Amino acid sequence: MRRKTLTRRAAIGLLVVLLTAVTAATAALGAGGAREQTSLTFDVWSYSIPTIQDNIKKFQQQNPGVKVALRDTSWFDYHDVMATRFTGGNAPDVTYSSDHWLREWVAAGWIAPLDEHFSQFKSYMKEWAPYAREGMTLDGKLYGLPYYADLVTFIYNDRILRQAGFRSAPKTWEEVAKQALAIKNKGLAKYPIYIPLKKDDPWLIEIFYSMVYGQGGHMFNKDDNPVFNRPGSPAEKTLQWLRDAMKKSKIFNPAAPQSAEPDIVKTMGAGNSVFTVLAKYNLAELNLGQHKERGHFRMALMPGASHSTVGFVRFYAMSDRAADRGDDVVKNSGAFLQYFGGKTDGQYKVVKRWALEKGLGFANLPLYADRQVAASINKWGSVPLERSQAKLAHVKEGLTPYWGVWDIYARQQLNAAILGQTSPRKALESMADRWEQLKKQYG
Amino acid sequence: MRRRRRAANALYASAGILLGLVILVPFLFVLSASLQTESELIRRPPPIVSPDPTVDNYEYVFTGNVPAAYASRELLRGTVTQDVRQIPKGLRNSFIVALGTVLINLVLATLAAYTFARERFRGRQAAFFFILGSRLLPAVAVAVPIYVSLRSLGLLDSKLGLVLIYSAFTLPFSIWVLTLYFRSLPGEIEEAARIDGCTRLETLRHVVLPLAAPGLAAIGAFSFLFSYSEFMFALFTTETPHAKTIPVIIASVSVNPDASYTLIAVGIVLSMIAPIVFALAFRRYITSGLVASLTRG
């Protein structure tokens, strides 16, 4: 009997020792994570990683004391993964962000106001297009330097349009439907319209906003209250139009609810579809890329009464963590931001590189005066048309700290409404309900 | 009678061929896709086999030499992405993580299973039940807390962190299989060894383990396949190519706007080689292990 209790004690003792050891190891490992002072972590979504790495290499050559570690994540998951990183003590020093998430990231204390640390960046502001400036400032403070800024545009295949006997691009969505039907009936394309509607793709919401804006409509009012849910609103009409195009007239590629930007570009390039709505840089890809129909694509003003669209900006930001890590890190982050989003030797070097090599748009208006840039754009697009669309561009409405979370729900609802799982009315109503719920939650 | 038999055999044979096709077609498709050029693949309808197969896409993944088919473009946007250049690293990471998990399984599961098989002590039932039950807990249900645990251990974005998670998820199964296996061995030789003065651990090492080799092979193969392929934890706990495993990389490549379908297919083909080789090499043990674990064969 005694031996029994003895062994039991021994066992318990052992277990305790083991658990203590595990805890101690935990603490030791947790404490050992300090980084070298001159190393910067840079988070991006996966797009043209080789170019980014090359830019980093050049930056490091100019700033020998700095080492940049790049981490990339799929664009689909970027918002969620970054939220996990920021709250999980795994924040980067410098990072891509977007106007989508500015308020959320500022409210959560994830990114730092740049003008408080680097007063010289303020001078850039007057050179940026208004929608981009607006997308990077909050309460008078500047939080980013642009990585690229672009427009959501209406893109069409001019060759097929002419073949179908149309002389000019459609100006309203009714006209789009009419032309598409004619193209379908002539057998030129089975599904002339192909717009990415995959709910996981963050583009969906910006495309939807653009279609609403184009008709002079709004999503939210000045006080960030939803207006998309009003009966007969342009939002409802747009949703109904999408649904009819897919379900009734069958002029809309039925694969769209599971298709994202790359799928659309490939299909358009192959000549299987004629009309789409995508970020403008895709026009460069379509006209210069390895596609059967290369050279035949044009952009037109967003269909609708006002031809307005979404202008957006993706930008470089510095994290709060970097600001906390001391002057050295802040200084080097500043140099990094300056190199990537600002001017080096009086030129927007990196921004220009993206424009020339990838056709990415920019908010830095002086670049339009750069002959090389203008010539490059005119190879695949049109500077005048681009500028007139830019003048009609607006930022996304309703950008609150909870917009990013609402967006995911909204896309799911839009997707369901287009598929007929729910009615456009109901989808928009539940989007508004979710908005109210989040508003309460985020207080 | 014999004619009926022959008819039956023909029926079986055709069913067998159908089964073989259903299993193999996706593999052949993705292999064929990986050898095509992008423009062929999105043709409507696409060719079944490329008239002009090329291994350029594989070469790009390993060397970074941009295939000639893409090089003619003025803009290098789309279809060729650096993302796929992480595939070799991902393959290596998956391999290292899987081997680490196998190692931990072999050591810890052997120790625990031998005790479960041969010792009688209070709490044995409870411990056994706990271990077995825990293996069935769905990963989604514990994802967040596990993320938090790893963070406090300072093991986010590390191969070691993945090895620990995967070990926790594979150990129950390994212990189960091995316990059953040890029990099926005749106890007499062990007793003889004990009489000769061997300790339990010595008996285990010199007498039991050589006999249990097939069981060890089975749990090794299982833990390898599980850790090589696991997706969700790898997705949330890894950040950089330093720790990203192959499933995470190909999932990211598959939605990357810059990735051509052929490059995606290349990634898939490469991701399947190691598990297929492993599964075929250890087929016999996998089968017996599976059967044992589910039914106590």
Next chain:
Amino acid sequence: MATGGAVAGQRAHSRERRFGRRGYSWLTLAPALALVALFTLFPVGYAAWTSVHRHVLVLQDRPYVGLRNYQNAIEDPLFVDSIKSSLIFVAVAVPLVTLVGLLVALLLNQRVRGFAILLVLVLLPWAIPTVSAGITWRLLLHGDFGALDGFLYRIGAIDEYIQWLSSPGLAMASVIGVHTWREFPLPAILFLAALQTIPPDLSEAARLDRANAWERFRYVTLPHLKAALLIVLVYETIIALSVFDLVYVLTGGGPGSATTLFSWFTYTATFKYLNFGQGAALSFIMAAVLVVFIVVYMRIVRVREEPS
């Protein structure tokens, strides 16, 4: 000690005896137990705690909210939808996987030349990463460039591409189909092993008794498969309830909410809506449901494990 009379170990090494058998037992179990506990007990406890607090990732304070997370979760329209989807998925996928596994096992049990190769092939869908299988099938099934539609179109079986993944009903069917493709090897192998335990003279005797094929299956084969069948059904239910990777790469829960299974909804609530409190509540609900199945499963296996 309860089983102090055990033969082995009575004449154990003296060093060992001093340390004690129980000491040895627990010492050998401890590393494995600790590791498993760290990744199961702690998470479950943590989830329970989180589920009664407001834990929205981007908000700093985390007040106690009682059962409100559960209430909010249940009131979300997607909650009911996802439960419905999961029930449909389980109700179709589990019998389908079992049936296909059984048919394949019955087929492979026949002595036909060349079937040895099939025995090897059968492992493949199960051995490769789910992610690889899922992406492959996405490329095959995509309604715009998918090879399956391409093939059917080429042979003239269809004149319009079928939307395997983007029409709500078909998307669910596709996910179930791919799940079955990947999952059937396990039951097939299991059933095959069970079939091989049937003494050949037994079915021969039945054959001589002029029993027809169905009768032979019903009265000779089936009784031998009963145990395996039960295990497969419960095990596959657990697997089907926790499917995740496949949905992630194949449909992303869409289109709409067509393939938003409960596990996917839990993932969305947590990592997309960043509401960890609600995610934990859902995880907890899910774990509770699964524990029921797990206990049933353990019972079945246990009964067989210790017949004496």
